Amino acid sequence: MSGRILVVGLGPGNPDQVTPEAQTALAEASDFFGYGPYLDRLELSPGQTRHASDNREELSRARAALDMAAAGRTVAVVSGGDAGVFGMAAALCEAIESGPLEWCGIDFRVIPGLTAMLAVAARAGAPLGHDFCAISLSDNLKPWEVIEKRLRAAAGAGFVLAFYNPVSRARPWQLARAFEILRDILPASTPVIFGRAVGRPGERMAVTTLDEARADEADMATCVIVGSPETRIVERSGLPPLVYSPRSAGRPAR
């Protein structure tokens, strides 16, 4: 008898940003796998069991969840934001591909969620209003040279950039290096947004420019957005500035 896997994105942290679809999936599950702080967001009922694990154990967590689903349970695997964007959905697919054949037959469903960059962008205005890239600055699972190459390619072609995993205790220099690289490619006045814990206690938004952006503004809970050369800052007296990327791009100056 085979159970189910529900991969659920919990959004950036504001409970009002969890979709009804995700709420329904969470109510159906018997067992919950995820990084402890994400599981802490859930109010589990007596019949629901919590299986917390540490941050960097995605693949073993995925395998444990699949094992339990194969045994007939309805298993929720949760991520912050969207589970499909630098979250657990890819780890589960990888585990299914490399695991026992029967795992391919498990009912597997991903329930999308609001990923962090969308919440940060909404707070700032519309910095992702035109072509953009999402890139993880973590070199745990890819060589740093690949990250540098992608930064140069995307910034050089006029994409706005959203950085996930900009910094951690084990990765203290990567964001500063990314800013350095971008300063060679983008105007000094390019807007940079630091969005920390948006929608949660401890939220902090900061808007600056590339020449003034300092990596120590960011921590593990921060999503950083770097504009394109077309991204604009609209100052508003008495209100935070609006940052937006115009719908039209690459035309002669308006």
Added chain:
Amino acid sequence: MSGRILVVGLGPGNPDQVTPEAQTALAEASDFFGYGPYLDRLELSPGQTRHASDNREELSRARAALDMAAAGRTVAVVSGGDAGVFGMAAALCEAIESGPLEWCGIDFRVIPGLTAMLAVAARAGAPLGHDFCAISLSDNLKPWEVIEKRLRAAAGAGFVLAFYNPVSRARPWQLARAFEILRDILPASTPVIFGRAVGRPGERMAVTTLDEARADEADMATCVIVGSPETRIVERSGLPPLVYSPRSAGRPAR
């Protein structure tokens, strides 16, 4: 007296994917601006007024909404998906920047929503599980050469690509040309996903490879995702395949 502007993303179309935050904002508004088919999704109450406009009139729609907010109304401007991703939020920022000074003082809030690529990706597995770009294939507001440059840069650097506005009656050849360009850069076996009207009546998902991808699979309601060289298809007997982009990238073959 100044009112408010609430810019609301309605998600891909499944009502269960509208966040409670968006629902609350919609309940507070007196006037609703947007493209007709998006306004059709709302159930307005007697005191709420609908101001529908056509598809390509974003800037004049934004100005009309700001005018009404400046007169003291609570105005919702709706987009499908996320209003910050190729939606109305950027048009509103542009209108604020270029409009009368008093518009800068209007209480302006963007409520994020699930953008189409997240819903399509969730249905397919985890194709956006690693670095990716979102790019509009519409050359209404940018020259086609800019789009070609961005396609080459992003695909060449290993990003997964999500295409918005892949095709329309007025833009019949752009997606086929994009596939042509990508065939010079990416392996023939690169996975391609067509996700049409995901979560709505008429949903259709198709997974193929770059050498077999045909532009006429897509229409205006389709989001197309093209994998990176690392993106994988996991065949499952009796179930649709899973498509995912591994968390690790750019390492020697596993």
